[in-house]
Amino acid sequence: MGRFALILIIGSIVTFGISNFRMNEILKDASVSSYSYYNSNVAKNIANSVAQMLISRVADTTSFRANTFQSVTSIFDGSAQYKVKDTTMDAQNYIMIDVIATYGSASKRSKVFTQLPTGGGGFFPNTVKAAISTNNPIRTLGNLDVDGRNHDINGNLVGGSGTLGIWTTSTFSRSGNSKLAATVSGTDYSLSRNPPANNYAVSQTYPGGYPSTPDSILGGTANGYPPGKLKQIAQSGYNGSQYTTNPASLTYPLKGVTYVELPSGETWQSMDITGSGILIVHNNSRNAVMKNLNSGTFKGLLIADDIIHVHTVIIGAVIGLSPNPSSGNCIGNGNGDVLFSRDAVQQGVSSTQPGTNNFGFSRHRIIVRQWFE
DSSP, rough: OHHHHHHHHHHHHHHHHHHHHHHHHHHHHHHHHHHHHHHHHHHHHHHHHHHHHHHHHHHHHHTTOOOEEEEEETTTTTTEEEEEEEEEETTTTEEEEEEEEOOOOOOOOEEEEEEOOOOSSOOOTTTTOOOESSSEEEEEEEEEEESSBBBBBBBBOTTOOOOOOEEEEEEEEEEETEEEEEEEEEEEEEEEEOOOOGGEEOOOTTTSSSSSSSHTTTTTTTOOTTTTTTHHHHHTTTGOOOEESSSGGGGGSOSSEEEEEOOOTTTTEEEOEEEEEEEEOOOOOOOEEEEEEOEEEEEEEESSSSSEOOOOOOEEEEEEESSSSSTEEEEEESSSEEEEOOOHHHHHHHHSSOOOOTTTOOOSEEEEEEEEE
8 A cells, every 4th residue: 555545544534533523522512502401491491480380379368478588399300499578679569579490500590570450459558667657656555566567367477578566757655565566677576565676667757748648548649549539439338338427327347448537626436346448537637536446356457547545456557647646646555456467458458449350379460560580
């Protein structure tokens, strides 16, 4: 065999070897890329699937929150962690669902910003700053418990998703055996006669001025509640609503919007508040007095010009409108409980709105505002 032929054969072998090696490298890279792409897609699908399941859960139980990461150990041969918490973005309140999913070597994250709708499913008013929010000095005495931790509609504790015990534009004083509890940054603080200072807020300034009417508590004209709207709903009888200037004429249990409009400076005294929805005691002078709430459990949002002596159970939230309460706003001097409930407030607000059809397994519709992957 000639030298040239030998060189040609060796060259061909070397060229084939290099080409074969390069082809194997290309195939290996393609396999790795395909594997990574597959893992990435599955991780993304897991993240989005968990987010969808959590959306359904929040829609079904609007008070559900998970302020620290919770684990899903096995889903589609992968795993996930999630948080569900209240947050604010661009001055709007949202329920944020944050999911991190892992499959193989890939991890993907989905963040979903949701809101309950203002049509039929209720919403949580920004004006509800605490279990009790007031525009005046506030005192607690006796055995009154003001609990800002979140509770369900039946008063059972729902951890990590509550609010302050008391919020006021003025001062707060506690004495007797009265107790306060709150949730601060996802941490629950138990009822105490000596609550930490971060369990309540005093000398606060409400942006744009403290709301002066029940309609402004729900957002006013911009949110579908122009002046007189709640009174109009009460007068219409919608969802069992009632309007009266004589509280003795009320029928029980209270439902929908119960609007008691008292003459200037008059007092509704020693009443039963059994029922749900939104209970309003108000007049244009903001001096309608609600005194000695002695019996019945109310579930929802209670709005009164001047509220004195809670001696029963309120599940939801209380808002006082008057800057000049008649009795220094002694909110309670006997046995009573104000238990903050996000669900009770939202259900109370929903009683003012036309209903919507349910979907899936959920009791409420929920709006997805942003979905980030």
